Amino acid sequence: MAVKVYERLLQLFEAEGINTIFGIPDPNFVHLFHLAEERGWNVVAPHHEASAGFMAEAVSRMTGKAAVCIGTLGPGVANLAPAIMCAMVENSPVIFLGGQRARITEQRVRRGRIQFVQQAGLFEPSVKYCASIEYADQTDEIVREGLRQALSGTPGPVYIEYPSHVIQEELDVPPAVPPASYRLVGQQAGPDKIAEAAQAIRAAKQPVLLVGHGVHTARGGEAVRQLADLMACPVIQTSGGTSYIKGLEDRTFPYAFSPSGVEAVVQSDLCLAIGTELGEPVHYGRGYHWVANEANRTWILVEQDPEAIGVNRSIDIPLVGDLRAIVPQLVDALKDTPRTPSPELDGWIRQDAARLAELAETAPSGMSPVHPARLIVEATKVFPADGIMVRDGGATTIFGWTYSQAKPHDVMWNQNFGHLGTGLPYAVGAGVADGGRRPLMLITGDSSFMFHIAELETAARLGLPLVCVVAVDYAWGLEVGVYKRTFGQGSRETGTHWSKDTRLDKVAEGFGCHGEYVERDEDIAPAIKRAYASGKTAVVHVAVDPKANSEEMPSYDKFRTWYAEGTQ
Numbered sequence: 332m333a334v335k336v337y338e339r340l341l342q343l344f345e346a347e348g349i350n351t352i353f354g355i356p357d358p359n360f361v362h363l364f365h366l367a368e369e370r371g372w373n374v375v376a377p378h379h380e381a382s383a384g385f386m387a388e389a390v391s392r393m394t395g396k397a398a399v400c401i402g403t404l405g406p407g408v409a410n411l412a413p414a415i416m417c418a419m420v421e422n423s424p425v426i427f428l429g430g431q432r433a434r435i436t437e438q439r440v441r442r443g444r445i446q447f448v449q450q451a452g453l454f455e456p457s458v459k460y461c462a463s464i465e466y467a468d469q470t471d472e473i474v475r476e477g478l479r480q481a482l483s484g485t486p487g488p489v490y491i492e493y494p495s496h497v498i499q500e501e502l503d504v505p506p507a508v509p510p511a512s513y514r515l516v517g518q519q520a521g522p523d524k525i526a527e528a529a530q531a532i533r534a535a536k537q538p539v540l541l542v543g544h545g546v547h548t549a550r551g552g553e554a555v556r557q558l559a560d561l562m563a564c565p566v567i568q569t570s571g572g573t574s575y576i577k578g579l580e581d582r583t584f585p586y587a588f589s590p591s592g593v594e595a596v597v598q599s600d601l602c603l604a605i606g607t608e609l610g611e612p613v614h615y616g617r618g619y620h621w622v623a624n625e626a627n628r629t630w631i632l633v634e635q636d637p638e639a640i641g642v643n644r645s646i647d648i649p650l651v652g653d654l655r656a657i658v659p660q661l662v663d664a665l666k667d668t669p670r671t672p673s674p675e676l677d678g679w680i681r682q683d684a685a686r687l688a689e690l691a692e693t694a695p696s697g698m699s700p701v702h703p704a705r706l707i708v709e710a711t712k713v714f715p716a717d718g719i720m721v722r723d724g725g726a727t728t729i730f731g732w733t734y735s736q737a738k739p740h741d742v743m744w745n746q747n748f749g750h751l752g753t754g755l756p757y758a759v760g761a762g763v764a765d766g767g768r769r770p771l772m773l774i775t776g777d778s779s780f781m782f783h784i785a786e787l788e789t790a791a792r793l794g795l796p797l798v799c800v801v802a803v804d805y806a807w808g809l810e811v812g813v814y815k816r817t818f819g820q821g822s823r824e825t826g827t828h829w830s831k832d833t834r835l836d837k838v839a840e841g842f843g844c845h846g847e848y849v850e851r852d853e854d855i856a857p858a859i860k861r862a863y864a865s866g867k868t869a870v871v872h873v874a875v876d877p878k879a880n881s882e883e884m885p886s887y888d889k890f891r892t893w894y895a896e897g898t899q
Contacts, residue, residue, distance in 0.1 A: 332503065332504060332505065332506065333501050333502070333503050334501065334502055334504065335362070335498075335499060335500070335501055335502075336464070336467050336470055336497050336498060336499070336500050336501075336502060337360075337362045337363040337366065337498060338366055339470050339471070339502055339504060339507075340363060340428075340470065340474060340493075341363065341366060341367055341370060341372070342506070342507040343470075343471065343474045343475065343478075343507050344397075344399055344426075344474075345370075345507065346507040346508065346509055346510065347396060347397055347478060347510055348394075348396050349396060349397060349398065349399055350371065350372050350373060351372060351373040351374075351375070351387075351390050351398065351399070351763060351764070352364070352367055352372060352373070352374055352375070352387075352399045352400070352401065353375045353376075353377060353382075353383035353384070353386045353387045353390075353398075353399070353400045353401070353760070354376065354380065354383045354400055354401030354402060354403075354407075354428075355376050355377070355380060355383070355401075355403060355407060356376070356401070356403070357403035357404060357407065357430055358430075358495065359403065359404060359430030359431070359493055359495050359498060360401050360403070360428075360430060360493075362498060362499075363401075373763055375759075375763055375789070375793070376789075377756070377759070377785075377786055377789045378783075378785035378786060378788065378789065379410060379783060379785065379786075380400075380402045380403075380407050380408075380410035380411050380414070381410050381411065381412075381413045381414050381756075381783070382414075382755075382756040382759075382783045382785075382786050382789075383400045383401070383402075383411075383414070383756075384400045384411050384413070384414020384415065384417070384418065384425065384427065384756075385414050385417065385753045385756035385757055385760065385783075386400070386756045386757070386759050386760030386763065387399060387400035387414075387425045387760060388414065388417065388418050388421065388423040388425050388757070388760065389743060389756070389757040389758075389759070389760025389761045389763075389764065390760045390761075390763060390764040391423050391424055391425055391548065392423065392547070392548045392743060392761070393719075393741070393743075393760070393761050393764035393765060394550070394764055395548060395549050395550035395551075395655075396424075397424040397425065397426055397478055397481050397482060398423075398424070398425050398426070399425070399426045399428065400414065400425055400426070400427050400428070401427075401428040401429070401430070402427065402428070402429050402430065403430050404429070404430040404431050404432055404446055404447070404450075404495075405446035405447055405448055405450075406446065407429075407430065408429040408430065408431075408450050409448075411427055411429070411454075412453075412454070412457075413750065414427075415427055415454055415457050415458060415488055415490065416457050416748065416750075417745060417748045417750045417753065418487065418488035419457050419458065419459075419487050419488055420747045420748035421544075421745065421746075421747050421748055422485055422486050422487055422544070422545070422548075422608075422747075423486065423487070423488065423548070424481035424482050424486040424487060424488065425481070425488045425489075426474075426477055426478070426481060426488070426489055426491065427454075427458070427488055427489065427490045427491070428491055428492075428493050429450055429451075429454075429490060429491070429492045429493065430492075430493055430495070431450060431463075431492050431493065431494045431495065432444075432446075432447055432494065432495055433494055433495045433496035434465065434494050434496060435496070437449065450492060451463060451490065451492055454490045455490075457488075458487070458488050458489050458490045459480045459481060459487040459488065459489055460476060460477050460480035460481070460489040460490075461489070461490045461491075462476065462477065462489075462490075462491055462492070463491070463492035463493075463494065464491065464492065464493055464494070464497055465494070465497070466497070467497050467500035467501070467502055468502060470497075470502060471504065473491060474491065475513045475514070477489040477491050478510070478514065479513065479514040482514065483514065483515060483635075484635055484636035484637075484638070485608075485635065485636040485639065486548075486635075516653075517653055517655065517656040518635070518651075518652035518653045518656060519652050519653075519656045519657060519660055520633075520650040520651060520652045520656075520657045520660060524648060524649070524650055525650070525657075525660045525661060525664050526664065527648050528603075528631050528648045528650060528661060528664075529661065529664035529665055529668075531601060531629050531631065531647070531648060532562060532601065532603065532631075532661075532665060532670070533665070533668055533670070535600050535601035535629065535670075536600055536673065537564075537595070537598045537599050537600050537601070537673055537675070538562055538564045538599060538600070538601040538602070538603065538670075539564055539565050539566075539567050539595050539596060539599040539601070539602050539603070540555070540558070540559050540562060540564055540565070540566045540567065540603050540605065541567045541569065541586075541602050541603065541604040541605070541607060541613070541616075542555060542566055542567065542568055542569065542572040542576070542583075542605055542606060542607070543569040543571055543572040543604070543605065543606040543607025543608070544569065544571030544572055544606060544607065544746065544747075545605070545606025545607065545654060546572060546576075546605055546606035546654065547572065547574040547606070547741070547742075548606075549606065549653075549654055549655050550655075551605075551606070551654050551655050551658060552574070552576040552577065552740070553576075553577075554655070554658040554659050554662060555576055555579075555605060555658055556576050556577065556578045556579055557658075557662045558603075558658055558661055558662050558665070559576070559579055559582075560578075560669070561662060561665040561666065561669045561670065562603070562665070562670055563669065563670040563671060563672040563673075563676070564582075564670070564672075564673075564676070565582050565583075565584060565591070565592070565595040565676060565679055566579050566582055566583040566584070567583075567584055567585075567586050567592050567595060567596060568583055568584065568585045568586060568592075569586055569607045569612060569613050570585075570586070570612040570613075570746045571607070571612070571746040571747065572606065572607065573585065573742045573744075573746075574739060574740055574741050574742040575738040575739060575740055575742075576740070577740050580738045581680050581683075581684070582676060582679070582680050583738070584679065584683055585732065586612070586613055586620075587619070587620065587886075587889050587892075588732050588733060588886055588889065589683055589686065590682060590683075590686065591679035591680070591682045591683040591686070592683075593620050594675075594679060595675075595679055596620045596621065597620055597623045597624060598624065598675065599624065599628060600624065600627050600628055600629065601628065601629045601630075601631070602616070602628060602629075602630055602631070603631045603632075603633070604616070604630070604631070604632045604633070605633045605654055605658065606633070606654055608639065608643070609632070609643045609644060610643065610747075612746070614892065615643040615644055616630070616643060616644045617643070617644045618892075619892060629647045629648070630644070630645070630646050630647045630648070631646070631647065631648045631649075631650065632646045632648075632649055632650065633650045633652075633654045633657050633658065634649060634650070634651060635651070635652060635653055635654070637649075637651050687736060690704075690708070690733065690734050690736075691708050691712070691734075691736055694707070694708045694734055695879070696852050697852065698852070698876055698879075699850050699851050699874075700804075700850055700874040700875050700876045700877075701849070701850065701851065701852055701855070701873055701874060701875050701876065702852075702875070702876055702879050702883075703726065703727065703730045703802055703804075703875045703876070703879055703880045703883075704730055704733075704734045704879075704883070704885070705852050705855075706730075706800070706802055706855060706873050706875055707727075707730050707731050707733075707734040707735055707736075707774070708734050708736055709852060709855035709856050710772070710774055710800045710855060710856075710859060710873075711731075711734075711735045711736040711737040711774075712736050712737075712856060713856045713859050713860060714736075714737035714739065714772050715769075715770040715772070715863070717740075717769050717770070718739060718769055718770040718771060718772055719739065719741045719742075719743070719758075719761050719762070719765065719769055719770070719771045719772075720737065720739040720741065720742045720743070720771075720772055720774070721742075721743045721744065721754050721757050721758040721761065721771060721772070721773040721774070721775075722742065722743070722744035722754065722773075722774055722775070723744065723745070723751065723752065723753060723754025723755070723757075723773065723774075723775035723776070723779045723780070724751065724754070724774075724775045724776030724778070724779040724780075724802070725751065725776060725778075725779070725807070725808060725809030725810070726776060726802075726808035726809045726812070726880050726881065726884050727774060727775060727776040727779075727802045727808075727880075728744065728776075729809075729884045729885065729886070729887065730802075730884065730885065731774060732885075732886065733885040733886055734885070741761070743757045743758075743761055744757070745757075751778070751779040751782060752779050752780075752781075752782025752783050753782075754773050754775045754779060754780065755773060755775075755780065755782075755783050755784070755786045755787070755790070755799065756783055756786055757773075758771050758773045758790070758795070758797050758799070759786055759789055759790050759793070759795065759797075762790070762793065762795035762796070762797060763793065763795075767793065767794060767795050767796060769796070770796045770797075770798070770863060771795060771796060771797040771798070772797075772798050772799075772800065772859075773797065773798070773799040773800065774800045774802075775799065775800070775801055775802070776801070776802050776804075776808060777801055777802065777803040777804065777805065777833075777835065778806070778807050778808075778829075780799065780801050780835065784835075784838065785842075787799075787838075787839055787842040787844055787868060787870070788842045788843070790844075790868040791842055791843045791844050791867065791868045794868075795868055796863065796866075796868075797868045797869070798859055798862040798863055798868075798869045798870075798871060799839075799868075799869065799870045799871065800855075800859065800871045800873060801835050801870060801871065801872055801873060802873055802875045802880070803833075803835060803872055803873060803874050803875060804874075804875050804876070804877040804880045804881075805828060805829055805830065805831045805833070805877070806824075806827050806828045806829065806877055806880075806881070807826075807827040807828075808877065808880040808881045809881070809884075810824075810826075810827045811824050811827050811828075811877070811880075811881035812881040812882060812884065812887075814827065815881060815882065834848065834872060835870050835872040836848045836870055836871070836872040838870070839868075839869065839870035842868075843867070844867055844868045844869055844870055845861075845862055845865035845867040845868070845869035845870075846869070846870050846872070847859075847861060847862055847869065847870070847871040847872065848872045848874075849871060849872065849873045849874070850873070850874040855871070855873060858871050859871055
């Protein structure tokens with residue numbers, strides 16, 4: 332079968348179930364974009380390549396598959412850098428394709444070349460695999476190695492360069508083969524380890540499931556629900572695992588931010604951790620709340636990368652492989668011996684429900700501008716039950732951890748790298764992956780929102796049902812708080828404030844979106860409802876109290892422990 336190189340790239344990605352590409356095309360990619368659209372792909376051109384990378388990462392999170400993003404040669408590839416580094420730290424398998432001039436240009440002794448820099452070496456430290464298609468007949472092996480590396484062990488990004496001299500070359504190749512023909516798929520744990528884990532679970536009196544980011548990005552929620560039902564235990568969310576698994580909403584507690592979750596961890600005699608690196612946000616599984624009862628606690632870790640076993644803490648029963656294969660193994664091993672819930676579980680459920688109700692009642696109200704805690708309460712009360720939640724911002728996200736009244740089944744935010752500005756691109760990518768069927772809500776701070784505000788046009792062009800609820804204090808609120816804690820009240824807060832004349836609702840209208848301006852508590856929910864009813868991408872500009880936003884962040888002391896000072 333004779334095909335051009337750019338067509339073969341599409342065939343190889345299609346074999347992996349990939350049908351979406353993000354980027355701004357240049358001469359290296361116009362053929363690929365044109366053909367992709369003809370083949371029924373989602374072809375999305377945002378306004379910045381970094382946004383394209385974040386959008387691709389969101390698609391990967393929503394589908395459990397690798398995703399594809401391109402950057403034009405030189406400056407376009409340079410713009411990919413933030414997204415590449417994010418994907419590495421967020422463990423997201425994104426294939427970044429970089430355009431480049433023909434190799435003869437690179438090898439000549441010349442000065443003053445246009446749009447040219449040697450690119451591959453710049454990204455090599457930030458990806459799992461870095462390669463270039465130098466010859467047309469390398470296409471299959473390089474793309475497959477990229478996918479193999481991106482999806483094996485701890486997932487992560489790869490960078491593949493696509494020099495212009497190979498664009499139009501032809502290949503005589505057979506049809507693209509399925510993934511199992513060239514990489515390990517669905518790796519199970521050994522039956523001896525499964526039996527050992529099942530026996531430990533049966534013997535435990537107070538087990539907990541620790542659910543991380545990987546459960547949701549692997550789309551493994553349903554199997555984990557079956558396992559949790561058999562274990563009859565509480566589910567503890569890591570900071571990255573904040574999506575609620577359908578059917579487990581009532582007994583899912585955020586680690587460290589819920590008294591029920593803390594009590595369940597302290598009393599646990601077995602922890603089964605799935606989809607988490609046991610990193611700083613859970614104190615490596617050995618600090619703070621884990622210290623109590625450590626001597627009596629058995630640890631089981633489901634982990635795809637064997638090199639991760641025992642790094643942050645010792646593991647009693649490692650189950651090495653793909654959680655999508657291992658969790659069903661555990662379900663099968665336990666299906667005839669389901670556990671009976673401990674008497675404490677019902678108490679923890681009632682305690683956590685009372686906590687949320689009390690927070691909704693006690694969040695400061697009646698202020699204008701609005702208290703940020705009240706913003707979170709009012710916005711999340713009207714969050715659509717089937718919606719996709721996206722978070723962004725510093726202080727705004729910290730308020731959200733504590734005060735959110737919603738329990739979404741899909742939550743997306745940049746929890747490991749902490750890269751501000753990802754929220755709007757993530758929302759666009761999630762909406763593209765979902766086909767625009769489910770409503771999206773982005774809750775963000777103003778400074779973060781403006782990183783990639785041009786992508787409002789992208790969302791509007793795609794007709795996404797997205798409502799952006801923006802907490803506006805005209806400042807870097809988290810950093811204002813840092814100044815105050817460092818230098819005292821009344822200190823000069825250099826570089827943290829910006830113009831109070833900015834109206835983000837009006838900016839939204841300029842992009843063809845629906846805009847709402849709010850400065851009172853009681854107007855938040857009606858504005859959000861009108862925004863969804865408009866049928867357009869929308870921005871709800873909520874003026875929040877800057878003093879409260881910088882000084883009253885809840886559980887800030889707990890957040891600081893994530894950096895684990897003194898425990899490195």
